[in-house]
Amino acid sequence: MWLEEDIPSDAILYQRVHRKNLNAEGAPIPGAFRNTPNKQDGMSTDWEKYSTPSETRSRARNPSDNVVIALPVGKVREIEGQTIQHTPVNPGPDTLPNRAHTDVFGEKTTEARLKFLQIYQTELS
Amino acid sequence: MSRTLTDYWAASPFLRRVDPADWWKPEEADFSQPSKTENSEIPDRPRLLRPRLFGIEIPSALEHVADAIEKSRYILDLPSDWDEEGSPSYAHETWERAVKFMLQNVAELWRCERVRVQAPAIHHGPAASIDILWKTQSRDLLINVPPALNQPATYYGINQTTGIETKGNLDTSASNEWLLVWIAAK
Numbered sequence: 001m002w003l004e005e006d007i008p009s010d011a012i013l014y015q016r017v018h019r020k021n022l023n024a025e026g027a028p029i030p031g032a033f034r035n036t037p038n039k040q041d042g043m044s045t046d047w048e049k050y051s052t053p054s055e056t057r058s059r060a061r062n063p064s065d066n067v068v069i070a071l072p073v074g075k076v077r078e079i080e081g082q083t084i085q086h087t088p089v090n091p092g093p094d095t096l097p098n099r100a101h102t103d104v105f106g107e108k109t110t111e112a113r114l115k116f117l118q119i120y121q122t123e124l125s
Numbered sequence: 126m127s128r129t130l131t132d133y134w135a136a137s138p139f140l141r142r143v144d145p146a147d148w149w150k151p152e153e154a155d156f157s158q159p160s161k162t163e164n165s166e167i168p169d170r171p172r173l174l175r176p177r178l179f180g181i182e183i184p185s186a187l188e189h190v191a192d193a194i195e196k197s198r199y200i201l202d203l204p205s206d207w208d209e210e211g212s213p214s215y216a217h218e219t220w221e222r223a224v225k226f227m228l229q230n231v232a233e234l235w236r237c238e239r240v241r242v243q244a245p246a247i248h249h250g251p252a253a254s255i256d257i258l259w260k261t262q263s264r265d266l267l268i269n270v271p272p273a274l275n276q277p278a279t280y281y282g283i284n285q286t287t288g289i290e291t292k293g294n295l296d297t298s299a300s301n302e303w304l305l306v307w308i309a310a311k
Contacts, residue, residue, distance in 0.1 A: 018208055020203075020207065020208060021208070023246060023248070029246070029248040029249075029256065029258075030248065030250065030256045030258060030267055030269075031248055031249050031250045031251055031256055034251035034252075035251075036210055036211075061209060108251060109279070109281075110267050110268070110269040110279040110280060110281045110292075111267075111281035111292055113251075113256075113267065113269075114258075114265060114267040114281050114283070117265075117267075118265070
């Protein structure tokens with residue numbers, strides 16, 4: 001069983017962005033930064049310690065419909081109201097295991113979403 | 126030669142014949158005053174030829190904004206669960222509230238001050254809201270219009286050069302040209 005770990009501020013989080021959340025230039029729109037409605041109400045990402053960008057993309061239902069962006073942990077922590085928690089998904093009957101899984105909790109306000117837009121970098125287009 | 130009633134009407138100095146096809150057109154062109162625009166290289170159409178969007182007149186100088194609105198109509202075609210993560214679809218009322226609010230302020234700013242803002246990017250936001258994003262060389266501004274009509278819009282802007290922020294709530298039924306003046310400033 002994987003335990004939760006502390007994530008250092010110099011780490012990187014990888015996030016999948018569906019193509020419907022990209023603009024005409026292939027960049028994420030502000031709406032890409034949101035909490036997942038039906039789960040823990042956090043924004044799902046993968047910690048680079050346990051995942052590569054390709055592996056993050058491969059976990060999507062349709063991987064080719066997704067790009068992968070990188071979010072520096074230190075800069076995410078500077079955004080008001082956002083906290084980062086390593087939430088590994090252990091193997092189970094109904095879940096696909098993911099040791100890298102990390103949630104970014106906090107309300108994704110208008111301010112927060114614009115700040116996410118300012119700190120991301122594209123990893124896999 | 127006998128004259129008909131129509132002949133008398135045609136000759137009358139008090140009556141003006143109007144083609145029914147012209148009835149829909151607004152008032153006639155006024156060329157009596159020169160345009161005071163700083164963008165004098167943008168020729169303006171005579172008023173009777175200007176299209177309207179949501180009842181708001183669109184001069185030539187603001188066609189790029191009208192184009193951005195047309196591009197955003199894709200939002201209305203997003204179905205429920207479009208992202209396969211439970212996100213809802215978008216109500217026409219929410220989209221109209223957002224684009225009308227933006228257009229009214231852009232048009233008023235042009236009409237009164239001849240300030241022409243660049244076109245924003247209008248996209249679907251979280252939880253059935255609408256995002257309006259401006260990114261200029263020095264400033265970024267995001268306005269979010271929620272689906273609940275009685276809730277205010279929210280905005281956040283930052284001057285990348287000075288780091289000065291502006292944020293708060295907006296009444297979308299009120300004039301908020303000051304925010305567009307802010308984004309248009311150099």
